[in-house]
Amino acid sequence: MKDKKYIIFLVAIIVLYVFYELQKPKQLNWTSTYHANHSIPFGALATHDLMKDLFDDQALTSAYKTVYELVNEDSIQDNLLIIADGVGMDPNDVNALLKYVNGGGTAMISARNFGGDLLDTLGFAITVKDETLAYDFEAIQAALTGEALETVSLKFGDEESRVYPFSTIATMSYFSSVEEDNFDILAVNEADQPVLMEYKGMKGNLYLSTMPLAFTNYFVLGEETAEFTSSLMSLFPKDTPLLHNEYYQLGRLEAQTPLRVVLSNPSLKWAFFILSFTLLIFIFFESKRRQRIIPLITPLKNMSIEFVETLGRLYYRQSDHRKLAAKRVNYWKDFVRGHYNLRTDYFDERFAQGLANKSGQSLKSINVLLEFIKRVEAGVAINQAELMQIEKQLNAFYGIK
Amino acid sequence: MNFIRSFYITNRFFYAAGALVFLFIIGFAVPFVEIIALVIFYLSLACLVIDTLLLYRIKEGINVERLCTEKFSNGDENPVRIILENRYPIALALQVVDELPEQLQIRDQVFRLSLESGGVKEIDYNIRPTKRGAYAFGVVNVFAATVLGIVRRRYQLGEAKDVAVYPSFIQMRKYELLAISNQLQAFGVKKIRRIGNNMEFEQIKNYVSGDDYRKVNWKATARRGHLMVNQYQDERSQQVYSVIDKGRVMQMPFEGLSLLDYAINSSLVISNIALKKGDKAGIVTFQQKVNSILPASSRNMQLNLILEHLYKQKTGYKESDYSKLYIALKRKVTQRSLVLLYTNFESLSALKRQLPFLKRIKQQHLLVCIFFQNTEVEKVIHRKAEDLEEVYTKGIAEQLAFEKKLIVKELQANGIHTILTQPKELSVNTINKYLELKSRGLI
Structure with missing residues (x-):
């Protein structure tokens, strides 16, 4: 009966929890994945659809490898689009990238943050306004619904500059300390800081952007911002297919368990x-x-030994060696009286001889023991070493091994 | 469902699986091993199926019966027998797990045996209960395996059975026979020189060594040609009360049995002997008040009454009140009796508290105060002390043991008979005392 009560209680709690979870307003997933199959706000499903329109029904394919692998191992000819929250490339990747662009390819790297060798090699730095904002769902939602807007002006070559309103979420970072000689600035934010630029002096084109969110569903489907994205896309030559490299955001997507082998x-x-x-x-x-x-x-436990040990410890703290020695002598005298039927009033020669005869111990050892006992009886102070000696002698007498 | 419930797997299965895994891993490097491993795998699978079929083909392939007495004797080894029969056409390896009463707290008792087809075997084992009361046996679990030994089938057979654990009637019978046949010397019961004998003549009997020379009947000796002695009647119909203290001090266990149970066992033994000797036996139990009085009597059923009375004794181990005991004895036991008081004193001061009441009881009755040596403490005394703290512990232990002897002296000084005994030796020492007091005619 008792068990049943607990089970009912448990089931009730589970039901309540499920109900609570169902009632709860659904939280939008604001994680930025930039994944081709994700329809969440910051996925890139719509971008891939948009590409189909722009590139004559050529689908935007995805790859999950490093640039080094793509260039050196797969020797790709496609144009390269890298979208990620942060891109950190090692020297191999950077070299591969430059080799690829120098070979006539077009690449665009769109990331909120850049790291690694790319910064030094190309000569720029990046400033992020508020890094934590990107991961705080509630703040993102508030920023998107609120009026926190910033305009981004885009200007290609001799064209007239166009202005797009973007939420501050999308323009969270900008390029700083850019070596002017190396770059052409293509777009700036409200404070005139570059958010899109092209690296000069290569055979192909290398574009860097700090607005990866421009490629997400949310902004691609937004009326005013969609055009910005398609403008960016138009930077790629239309005759070569475009490869979306998702490695820098998602890593390798193939089965990674050791069980693969x-x-x-x-x-x-x-x-x-x-x-x-x-x-x-x-x-x-x-x-x-x-x-x-x-x-x-x-089972019931016999606590006698614990009791004796506790008492012993109390006496030990007191350390009145003489008192303890007296107790031991009392017991010994009782033992002698009981076992050998000898009077224990005087410890004289006759007593020693009698005890030696009856106990079968040597007279010498009996006399040594008696010396100690006489001292205890006389009330002389006993020290620690003597107490241990008495123990030794008594053990010999009782035959305790 | 029953199949799943009764289906068990042996270690052999896991060894085989382990070996197969190993072979397949080797097969990764050496391809032909993989083929061998595959063959072995299918063979093992076949064995598993065959083994299962062999075991489950017969519905009730094993028969089990558990035999034991209706009552167990507390503190003694009680025999239990399990009879197994194999009805399979093949030999079996069996593991037998008897579901023992939970009071025993034994969880690892397994009997392993092999049983040929149609064979019958017995398993004998003993259990030693240390508490009175109902002990519940469960079923007998038999795990059967064939020669292949991959699968085990569990049979749950035999009957659940309740056994009542009574005060030690085994000891009672043992000492009864000895007391009647005068062989108690062998067990440490000594023959007492009889002073102040009762002179009521009973019979003439053959002289045996130890008989008093003065009782030799010379006329009868002359007629028979060998020594004959007169035998005189023992005093009969004296009252013997076993008074059991059920208080706090009796809770301490030695070898699993509490002092109370030692006292109860011993009361039963002594009551039986008293009855056999023609005396009247009775029981009094008390703790904070007097719980029960079974008046002394020598009726035929008295021993059974005593057994049942002792069986159902329960206690809260409260502080015992000797004044209440004194009042009860004063009121209910009017005839001068032998009062065997089972109790325990750990220190002289504990005795001093109760001494006035003991002295009052002693005025009316022949009081024997029975208490116990603490064998656990004696163990400390007989151990070598390695450091100073241990010397202190040992000194205190010696003092406690010494104090027990002082208690004996104190009681004797007040004319109270005492038995200071190890718990194990309680029954023998009590019988000794009873015979001694009786032969000295002190009651």
């Missing part, structure tokens, strides 16, 4: 399946009861 080999696969199946069997069958439950009953 195990499962690829039939022999190891057998071993693995037998092992896991056996483990399941083990857990199921070995946990079965072999007899009924025996409740734990603590």
Whole structure:
């Protein structure tokens, strides 16, 4: 009956929790993934659809590899679009990228933050206004619904500059200390700080942007901002397909478990399946009861020894060695009276001889013991070493090994 | 469902699985091993299936019966027997797990045996209960495996059974026979020189060594040609009360049995002997008040009454009140009796508190105060002390043991008989005292 009560209680709690979860207003997922299949606000499904329109139905394909791998191992010819929250490239990647662009390719890197060798090699720095804002869902929602707008002016070559209103979420960072000689500034924010620029002096084109969110569903579908995105897209030559490299945001998407190797080999696969199946069997069958439950009953405990030890410790703290020695002599005298039937009033020669005869101990050792006992009886102070000596002598007398 | 419940797997299964995993891993490097491993795998699978079929083909392949007495004797080894029968056409390896009463707290008792087809075997084991009351046996679990030994089938057979654990009637019978046949010497019961004998003549009997020379009947000796002695009747119909202290001091256990249970066992033994000797036996129990009085009697059913009375004794181990005991004895026990008081004093001051009441009881009855040596403390005394603190502990232990002897002296000085005994030796020492007092005619 008691168990039933608990089960009902548990079920009630679970039901309540489920109900609460259903009632709760659904929180939008504001994570920025820039993934081709994500329809969340900061996914990139709409961007890929937009690309189909711009590039004559050529789908924007996705890759999940480093630039180094794409350029040096796969030798791609496609144009390269990298969108990420932050891009940190190692020297190999940077070299591969420059080699690719120098070979005539077009690449655009759009990231809120840049790191690694790219900064030094190209000669620019980046300033992020509020880094934590990007991960605070409520702040993002507030910023998007509120009036926190900033205009971004875009100017290509001789064209007239166009102005787009962007939420401050999208313009969170800008390029700073740019080496003017190396770059053409293509777009600036309200404070005239560059947000899109082109690296000069290469055979191909390398564009850098600080507005990755411009490529997300939210802004691609926004009426005023969609054009900005398509303008950016138009920077790519239309005749070559475009490759969206998602590696810098999502990493490799292929199966990454160590089991990949195990499962690829039939022999190891057998071993693995037998092992896991056996483990399941083990857990199921070995946990079965072999007899009924025996409740734990603590048996009565004899506390005598603990009691004696506690008392002993108390006396030990006092350390009145003589008093303890007197106790031990009392017991000894009782022992002698009881076992050897000797009077213990005087410890003279006759007593020693009698005790030696009856106990079978040598007269010499009896005399040594008696010396100690006489001292205790006489009330002389006993020190620690003497107490240990008495213990030794008594052990010899009682025959305790 | 029953199949799943009764289906168990042996270690052999896991060893085989382990070996297979190992072989397959080797097979990763050496391809032909993989083929061997595959063959072994299918063979093992076949064995598993065959083994299961062998075990489950027969519905009730094993028969089990548990035999034990209706009553167990507390503090003694009580025999239990399990009889197993194999009805399979094949030999079996069996593991037998008997569901023992929970009071025993034994969880690891497994009997392993092999049983040929149609064979019958017995398992004998003993259990030693240390508490009175109902002990519940469960079923007998038998795990059967074939020669293949991959699968085990569990049979839950035999019957659940309740056994009542009574005060030690085994001890009672043992000492009864000895007391009647005068062989108690062998168990440490000594023959007492009889002073102040009752002179009521009973019979002439053959002389045996130890009989008093002065009782030799010379005429009868002359007629028979070997020594004959006169035997005189013992005093009969004296009252023997076992008074059991159920208070706090009796809770301490030695070898699993509390002092109270030692006292109860001993009361039963002494009551039985008293009844056999023609005396009247009675029981009084008390703690903070007098809980029960079973008046002394020598009726036929008295021993059974005493057994039942002792069986159902319960206690809260309260502080015992000797004044209440004194009043009850004064009112209810009017005839001068032998009062065997089972109690325990750990220190002289504990005795001093109760001494006035003991002295009052002693005025009316022959009082024997029975208390216990603390064998746990004696163990400390007989151990070598390694450091100063241990010397102190040992000194205190010696003092406690010494104090017990002082208690004996104090009681004797007040004319109260005492038994200071190890818990184990209680029954023997009590019988000794009873025979001694009786032969000295002190009651």
